[in-house]
Amino acid sequence: xxxxxxxxxxxxxxxxxxxxxxxxxxxxxxxxxxxxxxxxxxxxxxxxxxxxxxxxxxxxxxxxxxxxxxxxxxxxxxxxxxxxxxxxxxxxxxxxxxxxxxxxxxxxxxxxxxxxxxxxxxxxxxxxxxxxxxxxxxxxxxxxxxxxxxxxxxxxxxxxxxxxxxxxxxxxxxxxxxxxxxxxxxxxxxxxxxxxxxxxxxxxxxxxxxxxxxxxxxxxxxxxxxxxxxxxxxxxxxxxxxxxxxxxxxxxxxxxxxxxxxxxxxxxxxxxxxxxxxxxxxxxxxxxxxxxxxxxxxxxxxxxxxxxxxxxxxxxxxxxxxxxxxxxxxxxxxxxxxxxxxxxxxxxxxxxxxxxxxxxxxxxxxxxxxxxxxxxxxxxxxxxxxxxxxxxxxxxxxxxxxxxxxxxxxxxxxxxxxxxxxxxxxxxxxxxxxxxxxxxxxxxxxxxx
Ligand SMILES: Cc1cc2nc3c(=O)[nH]c(=O)nc-3n(C[C@H](O)[C@H](O)[C@H](O)COP(=O)(O)OP(=O)(O)OC[C@H]3O[C@@H](n4cnc5c(N)ncnc54)[C@H](O)[C@@H]3O)c2cc1C
Numbered sequence: 001x002x003x004x005x006x007x008x009x010x011x012x013x014x015x016x017x018x019x020x021x022x023x024x025x026x027x028x029x030x031x032x033x034x035x036x037x038x039x040x041x042x043x044x045x046x047x048x049x050x051x052x053x054x055x056x057x058x059x060x061x062x063x064x065x066x067x068x069x070x071x072x073x074x075x076x077x078x079x080x081x082x083x084x085x086x087x088x089x090x091x092x093x094x095x096x097x098x099x100x101x102x103x104x105x106x107x108x109x110x111x112x113x114x115x116x117x118x119x120x121x122x123x124x125x126x127x128x129x130x131x132x133x134x135x136x137x138x139x140x141x142x143x144x145x146x147x148x149x150x151x152x153x154x155x156x157x158x159x160x161x162x163x164x165x166x167x168x169x170x171x172x173x174x175x176x177x178x179x180x181x182x183x184x185x186x187x188x189x190x191x192x193x194x195x196x197x198x199x200x201x202x203x204x205x206x207x208x209x210x211x212x213x214x215x216x217x218x219x220x221x222x223x224x225x226x227x228x229x230x231x232x233x234x235x236x237x238x239x240x241x242x243x244x245x246x247x248x249x250x251x252x253x254x255x256x257x258x259x260x261x262x263x264x265x266x267x268x269x270x271x272x273x274x275x276x277x278x279x280x281x282x283x284x285x286x287x288x289x290x291x292x293x294x295x296x297x298x299x300x301x302x303x304x305x306x307x308x309x310x311x312x313x314x315x316x317x318x319x320x321x322x323x324x325x326x327x328x329x330x331x332x333x334x335x336x337x338x339x340x341x342x343x344x345x346x347x348x349x350x351x352x353x354x355x356x357x358x359x360x361x362x363x364x365x366x367x368x369x370x371x372x373x374x375x376x377x378x379x380x381x382x383x384x385x386x387x388x389x390x391x392x393x394x395x396x397x398x399x400x401x402x403x404x405x406x407x408x409x410x411x412x413x414x415x416x417x418x419x420x421x422x423x424x425x426x427x428x429x430x431x432x433x434x435x436x437x438x439x440x441x442x443x444x445x446x447x448x449x
Contacts, residue, residue, distance in 0.1 A: 050227065053235065054275040068201060068210045074100035074180070075422040076415070077200050077213035079187045082110020083404045084388025085219030086170050087139045087411030088418070091443065092217070093177035095419035100211060101179055102202055104186040105314065108170035110221060110388075112404050113163040114315035116243035116263060118256070120144055120159045122403035125349030125368035128338045128449040135349040135368035138445035140408035143169065154257050162257045163245075182211075187220065190228045196383045197229055215418040215428070216384050219411060222275075223322030223390035231378035232325040233390075235275055236398060241267030241317035242287025246295055247310035250303045261310065266290035267317065274318035288312050319389070320402060326392025327429065328374035332356070335369035335397055343373040343433045344447050345413035345440060348406040351399060368449065371406070373433060376414050382427035387414035409445070416440060 051057060076092040078085050081103035093099045111117050120140070127133030143166075147153035152165035174181060182202065189201040191210070199210040218225035223233055244264045251259040266287040272279055295309045328341075336356060350366035375392040376385045386392070387410040389402035400406070416439045417431045424432065437447060 050235075054273055055278065068208050070199065070210045070212055072100055072180070073212040074098045074214075076100075076215045076217065076418045077102065077211055078179075078217045078219055078415070079200060079225050080110065080219035080221060080388070081105075081108040081170075081174075081181070082219060082221055082388060082407065083112045084221075084407040084411035084414075085110070085217070086174060087408040088217040088219055088385075088387050088415035089179040090173050090177045091139060091412045091415030092419045093174075093179045093415075094443070095416055095439065097215075097419040097422050099177075099179045099415075100213075101174065101181045102185050102187045102200065102211070103181065103183050106183045107167045107314075108174065109163070109166055111315055111317065112161075113166050113170075114313060115317050116163060116245055116311075116313040117317070117404070118160045118163060118263065119155075120161070120404045121351045122349045122400055123158060123405045125366050126364060127368060131364065133349075133368050135347040135446065136405040136409055138346065138409065138440070138443055139412045140405045141444065143173070143408070152257055154254065160256055165257070185209075187224060190216075190225060192229065192381075195380055197225070197381060200225070214383065214422050217411075217414045217418055218384060218386045218390065219388045219414070221321075221389050222318075223324060223386065225384060226324055226378050226381065226386060226390075227322055229378070229381040229384060231380050231384070233322045234325060234395075235273070235322050236320045236395065237271035237273050238319040238398070239268050239270060240272050240274065240280070240283055240319065241265050242284060242291065243313040243317055244288075244291040244295075245310045245313075246298065246307050248304075248306035248308050262307075264291055264294055265317075266294070274321040280316060280318060284316050320398055322390055323398070324375075324378055324386045324390055324392040326375045326386070327377045327379065328372050329392040329394050330369070330371060330375050330397055330401060331394045332396030335400070336361075336367060338367050338449050339370065340449065341370050341372035341374075344370045345373045345376070345417075345436065346371050346409035346445050346447065347449075348400065348403070348409060351403050354399060366400075369400075370447075370449075371409060371413075373413065373417065373431070373436065374429075376410055376417070377429050382429070383421070385414040385418055385428050387411040412443065412445060413440060416443065 075097035076099045078089040078101045089099050089101045123136045144159045153159040153161040185202045185204040188203040190197045191199045199212045202209045246262040249262050298304045298307050349368050350363045388407040391410045393401040420431050
């Protein structure tokens with residue numbers, strides 16, 4: 001079942017009540033570039049750069065210099081506990097590295113769980129020699145198989161999950177792997193030593209703290225770390241959606257593991273700048289009000305008298321902001337031709353139908369595609385890897401490259417590579433590819449067509 005069918009089926013009971021499903025892939029134009037490559041007010045490591053690209057700045061104030069206490073040291077620091085961050089942290093810890101994860105909310109899964117975007121898409125696609133092939137294995141399969149086995153997800157092809165069960169499972173996995181987690185802690189900047197990140201600065205209710213690191217994985221979704229470190233990137237515009245879930249519905253919705261729950265959404269059709277905090281806030285506010293009103297209307301329908309707005313997604317549905325300009329950005333063209341990379345670290349598959357060279361590519365036609373290690377590597381910072389929706393891919397493949405399964409593929413590779421770099425005392429770009437591929441294969445990742 002694709003995204004269109006998923007949204008339709010989650011609205012089945014509310015047919016005629018809820019607005020027609022919006023924001024389908026076919027309606028989506030590839031993101032528009034809003035800002036250039038360099039984040040700059042000049043200094044790598046500055047806490048906030050490039051704001052002028054997104055907001056009108058009237059003047060500047062200066063923060064006084066102050067000492068920041070170092071409260072932890074880890075081999076690998078993972079910024080962000082979404083699908084990519086969890087995959088990275090668990091994978092690095094399983095390789096024997098000490099891992100600290102910094103997460104600004106109090107749960108794992110990011111958009112997947114907190115954004116209520118429940119179906120894990122892009123797991124399969126057209127194989128080179130077979131009509132339909134499973135591209136994504138490794139930790140993504142491990143998580144999805146567990147969720148399916150326990151009844152916390154339905155639909156083996158593109159599992160649609162119970163968000164609370166998923167948060168529970170992810171918490172259990174990082175605990176079992178020995179990952180140390182800092183919840184309610186917002187990474188707020190970096191200190192640099194030459195072209196290496198020396199520490200990640202963290203804001204929490206204790207105050208501003210520093211965590212020393214040997215390697216960093218930027219799994220923040222928004223590319224916060226490579227932005228601070230001064231690596232080149234693009235900031236893209238995309239449409240945004242506020243998701244919500246409705247409880248108390250007739251228990252007929254077998255498209256979700258929680259049958260009496262419906263997923264609702266409200267959002268923009270046009271591409272928006274997800275780095276304009278004023279606009280995003282306004283859209284979040286409008287989305288909440290729209291969802292409330294939808295449910296009020298829904299309650300007037302027979303069978304929906306007990307419906308209630310269970311939750312507006314705590315994570316705002318911003319799809320894409322900063323995307324790394326990596327050593328080799330994945331291109332849509334390569335992905336359509338089964339191009340093999342010598343440094344492949346995993347594969348991905350199909351999300352929705354889309355237009356390519358004037359022709360609509362159906363889900364059955366869209367090839368599975370490889371992801372090269374170089375697409376996780378920033379151009380300048382030596383001890384940084386990037387995973388999830390902000391790794392390096394071109395504009396044309398933006399829709400497919402940020403799906404949950406792809407995020408986990410890049411996360412798993414980034415975590416294992418970070419651990420190898422720690423052990424070899426080398427830069428991310430110098431990690432032994434053969435050793436990386438061997439470790440990925442041992443961890444169940446599929447590398448080849
Ligand atoms: C509305 C919408 C619908 C979608 N539908 C689907 C779908 O049906 N299927 C699918 O497969 N994909 C879908 N996607 C895409 C997919 O959900 C995301 O691209 C994917 O989940 C991103 O995972 P991630 O780990 O890269 O980033 P995120 O999920 O964004 O995780 C980033 C994490 O980092 C944390 N963080 C950010 N900044 C900081 C900081 N400074 N300090 C500490 N922590 C920080 C965040 O709190 C978050 O937990 C959808 C996306 C949206 C927005």
